[in-house]
Amino acid sequence: MTDPKIDPKTSEVPEGFRKLDVPDQFIQLAGPLWFKAEADGLRIGLPLENRHGNPMGWAHGGLLVTVADMVMGVGSGFATGMFWPHPTISLTSEFVRGARLGQWLEGKARIARRTINFCFASCDLVCGGEIVLVASGVFKVPDPDKIPEQLRAKALAPPWKSTSP
Secondary structure: OOOOOOOOOOOOOOOOOEEEOOOOHHHHHHOOEEEEEEOOEEEEEEEOOHHHEOOOOEEOHHHHHHHHHHHHHHHHHHHHOOOOOOOEEEEEEEEOOOOEOOOEEEEEOEEEEEOOOEEEEEEEEEEOOEEEEEEEEEEEOOOHHHOOHHHHHHHOOOHHHOOOO
C-alpha cells in the first residue's frame, strides 16, 4: 500500500475555476468541486488528494464515477439553465486508466440530446492529460414549477451566469 505525498504545485485549482457550492452533503465530502464556465459548457473538476485514494495509491473508482455523475448532471443544468438537481436516470462508465493522486481531475459534459424531460449526456474525465474514465448517462430535467418557491429564483439564476468569483 502506498501513501503518496501530494505536491501542492500539481494539485492546485487551475486559474479561472470557481467553487461549485452544492447543498449535497455527499458531494461536499468528496469535494469541493470547482467549475469554469465556457461558451459550450462547464468544466468541472477537483484536485485529487490522499483522501480520494484507494489502497493502491490511485484515485478511488467510486470517486471517479461520482465526479462523472456530477459533471453530466450539472452539465445538464447548464443546458437547461437550472442550478437544481437533474436526477440520474441511468449512468454507465468505463475505467480507461488510473488517476494519479496529486493531479487535477476534470471533465466537461457533452449533451447529445435534450427533450422536455431528459438530457442525454456523456463525458470524459481527464487527469494528467490522459482520459481516465468515459461515461454516459440520462438525466431528468426538473420541472421549474416544482422547485420550492423560496428556492426557485436562485435555481433559475445559476452561478455560471454570474461573473463574480
